[in-house]
Every structure is written in C-alpha cells, then in structure tokens.
Amino acid sequence: MSKLSAVLAAAKAENRAALIGYLPAGFPTVEGSIAACKAMIDGGVDIVEIGLPYSDPQMDGPVIQQAVQVALDAGVNTLDVLRVVEGVAATGAPTLVMSYWNPIERFGADRFAKQLAAAGGAGTILPDLIPEEADDWIAAADAHALDRVFLVAQTSTPERITLTTGVCRGFVYAASLMGVTGTRDAVSGNAKGLVERTKAATDVPVCVGLGVSNGVQAAEVAGFADGVIVGSAFVRRLLEAPDEASGLAAVRELARELAAGVRSGRR
C-alpha cells in the first residue's frame, strides 16, 4: 500500500475524512513555500499538494494565479518544485505535485516521475490530462511506483467516471463545482451526488475539491467524502499576511480549523 493510501485508510479507520492542503511551490519564495507547507501539516493537514507554477493556468482563479505569477516572476522552475517536494515529504506527509501537463511533458514524463519519486513525492494530480491522453504518464508513474490522481466533474458521464476511476491510484479528485479554483460561500449542492456516482464505480477513495474555505464547509464535505481538498483559502492567507511569520501563523490556524471540521463531519 502506498503512503498516500495508508494515510487515507488511517483517516477512514478514525471515521473521518482526510484533510488535503494545496500551496504552490515558490510562493512567496522556494524556502517560504516549504515553511508554509510545514505550517499546514503542523495545523493538521494530512496530505500536501504542491502546485507547479505554470504560465497558462486555465483552471485557476485569481488567488492562485496571483501567487503563481510571483513564483514565475522569480524564475521558479521544475527543479525548484522538486526541491520543495523533498523538503515537505521529509516531514512524512504524503506529498503530491499538482501540475498542468506541458511542464511535465517538456521535462520528460519518465525523467519527472523518476525525480519526483527520488524526492520522496507520492504522485501527481494533473487537471488538464484526461485518461485518453495519459499513456505516457501512466507508464512513467507505474515505472516509479507513483500514485496518479485524475479528476471527475459534475458533467462527467457514467462511462467517463468508469474510465477515469479505472486509471486512478491513491484517490479520485472530484471537482465538486463547475468553475475555476477559488473560495465560494457555499459548497456545491451537487458535490454529494458526484461523490456517490463516483463511489458506485470504484473502491478508490474519493476526495472533493473546489470551493472549500472554512471549517463548516470542511465538515459538510467530510460527511460524504474520503478527503477534503483546500487550496485557494490557504493561498489567500499567505497573500493577505503583512509578513512571513504572520502568514505561517494564519496558514496553521486555518489548517487547525479545517482539521477540526473534517473530524466533526460524521458526528
């Protein structure tokens, strides 16, 4: 069993959802992003997603775009991302890379998989790679024993859910609402339905992302999902902080609130 699967299974054994936190590598700096991820873990995040900064983030809203632009302007590259993975994975928390596909294709799928595994990374989430285009990545991930997370969406047909969950390893990412990343006032009313449709097709854990920003929403999603994914809300804490220390404190505080949320969802 992979480390990622073990952490998800342990959360399940505690009758709670796992908490998954996203932050982009290189924001505010390479070292600062390692510290921020460690603050998330301190606060109770079980699994970390490291964003690979990309010039054309079509699926991201203004908050993540702004943070990623800071990293790109500072020249953060794929090697830096792998350094961040190494620093974060050293804590023992399963650490995934979230990336658009082209940077990985350009780096070389097998080369990236090999270096990610060597850095202690658990796998990848690739939001613009559908299973039909993923042969190279599936082969590379298999060769280096990495988990591979693909996405299902509200608009996915039953056939596509079966296809997608069939190639997922680690967990399935259920994009709970139609839109880009960013916090919402309310969790999509259809999130539960999507999780149920996905669970009907697979035994792989199903984690929900897009729109969750506070403990109440985390508790709500934890009532029906195996994991709750939070990204923009963490990034916003860093963007709004007047200095690095208060940013880390705010990230830790949010992680605590969310961690309490995922533990209260099934009571």
Next chain:
Amino acid sequence: MTDATVFSDAFFAASYAHPSAQPDPAGHYGRLGGRFMPEALMAALAELTEAYQKSKNDPEFQAELTHWLRTYANRPSLLTEAKRLSAHAGARILLKREDLNHTGSHKINNVLGQALLTRRMGKKRVIAETGAGQHGVASATAAAIFDLECVVYMGEEDTERQALNVARMRMLGAEVVPVATGSRTLKDAINEAIRDWVTNVEHTNYLFGTAAGPHPFPSIVRDFARIIGVEARAQLLDLTGGLPDAVAACVGGGSNAIGLFHAFVPDESVRLYGFEAGGSGVESGLHAASITGGAVGVLHGARTYILQDEYGQTLPSHSISAGLDYPGVGPEHAWLHDTGRAVYEPVTDAEAMDAFQLLCRTEGIIPAIESAHAVAGALRIAPALREELGREPVIIVNLSGRGDKDMHTAAAYFGMEV
C-alpha cells in the same frame, strides 16, 4: 462557367461536408492534436462534436449557412488579378479577397457556422477570444443577427493597439473584457475564455476563433474556413484552366491558412506556403513563429508547435500584427509541416510592412498587417519558383483581412501623422 454554376448551393454544401481525411475520432493528427482539457469540459466538447457531425451533413443546416454566406457575408469573395504587384514580383499573383467580406476579414465564415451551431444546440450565450479583434467583431456581429449574448475576451495590450475594433464590438452590443493577466495578449484571452466556459458551460458555447485548441475546434474551424480554398481553386480553374503553382497565407493560429490550403492538399503539384510572424527575426527571440522557431508541446488543449522554455513555460510572442501574435499554431498545420506537405517560413515585421506599403501603392488595397505577411512571403518565393519552373509561376495569396484597423500601427511605423 459562370459564378452561378461554379458557386451553386451544392458547391457550398460540399465545402462544409467534404469527404477528405479527418483526424482520428479523438482529434489526433499523428502525435499532434488531441484534447488536453479539464474533465469538466469533456461533456461540452462531446456535445459540440456530436452537434457538428450532425449539422455538417444536414441539408437544412447547409442551406442555412449558404444563405448567410451569400446574402450577408458577401460570398463568393473575389479573386483579383494583381497586375502591378505581379510585375514587381515576377510572378502572376492573384489575391483571394477575404478583406471584402462583411466585417472585413475571413473570420465571418467560421463565426456564422459556429453561431448557427450554437443556435441548434439551444445555447443562448457565446464567448470568444480575440487578438486583432477581427474574430471578436465577427462574433459580435453573428451574436447580433442571431440574438445571442456575447462576451469577448481580449488581452489588455491588444485592446490598446486595436482600439477601433474594441469600439466596433461594443457598438454591436458585445461585452468586451480586457484581460490583464500574464502577457496581456491573445494567449491570456484564451485562458480567460476557457475559465468562463468551464464555469458557464451549461448555457454557453465557445466560438473558438482559430483552427487550434482541443478537438473538435481544429476540425470545425477548418471546415468553416475551407470555403476560401474551395472557391479560389474553382475561380482559378475558371480563369486559367489550371491549378496554381503555389498558395500562400499568413499563419498565426492558422485558420485562414488552413482554409486556403485544405482544398489544395490533394493537388500534389500545388505548393502550400504558410508565413509565420517573424517579428524582429527568429534569431532575436522576439517573434511568433511557432513552427519555425518553436518546439512540440501542449498549449490550449492540443499538442502542437509552441513557443516554450526548457521547462515548458509558454514564452511571450512578438509581432507587429496582433492577429498573428500567438505562441502556438493549429495542430493540422503542425502535421502538414511534419509530413512535409506544407512549407512554413517566418516573415519579419519589416518585410511585412514593406509588402503592406507595396500592396497599397501598386494595387490600391490596404491589407491587414496579418495578410501583408502572406504578400511578403509570396514576393520572397516568386524568384525561386520562377527559376525552378522555367516560367512565370501562378501564386494565390490569401488576403485574409483589410487594414482599416491597422491605420494607427501603420502610420506610427511609417512615421506619418494621423
């Protein structure tokens, strides 16, 4: 033959529902093309593919599109013998006059087709991206006649250099959203349009402006632009009894070029030339020549030639022409390049502007700066073709748009007061 027989309704219909080679069902041209898009859009892409496959072979749809092309868009467009330019070039040059279409460019062909598709799909809102503004103006126009809500995304830098087209779109009732992220040009406008689409896909159709992007857009846009080459081929046969030795078009995303090329692909004697925006020269790094100065990667949903750094980050493109200022190209052009069927060369800003001025003064035609790249390319290839063939070569140049929108840029370039 008269226009009436050459350009029968059946002639138009055959240009949409042509039998020639298509990509595989997932949109691949060999290793190129495909669908690199979020899962959330897969249902919409499948819906669009199905609606398109049904419509293109449906006589009612064909008749409707033909009606609009004939009575509204000004098709067939003229093929003009450019006598003074020909004398200058040492080649017989004929201009395919897409500049005379309603809205001033070839973009109306694609947009009328896609807007009719939108209506068939029951969607009430369209979004579009635009660089020079020509696709945006065409989209705003189609939205007006078919009573659709229209939002056009345009890079902030482009809204400044193409202010006239921004005003035209707003006059036509469209909302123009300046995009201030990234490089503030066409690629960022596409990113923003994709963000809109994934959020509003239930009631919104994306009128993609060039033969690029995820499947089925390269096929749809190609098929609606294809009338350019189909007409030009028939017009030249009518005029000379023969085929051209070469056809030439500018290539940004590549819709006017694929529209001209496609009917000639099976004609092995016809050379296909695509002229990319060479900016300050490919060697300077300041250009938009994705094929001649880029490498294969994935951008905006397809695997194709793109401008990227060693880590796969998209590099900014540079061109005096906003409509060619894009760091990617449609996958079918990438494939025509890989197979050697078409030849792609860069044309610099300076070469394009020389040709712009020459066309103004020899033919009384002010071309779009985009189209001036094709004219410059034809002037470049003429001597070698003449030597190879041992006679005056016949070259069709696609005049993809008119230059009204470029007056400020051109005046500044030539140091004139406006």
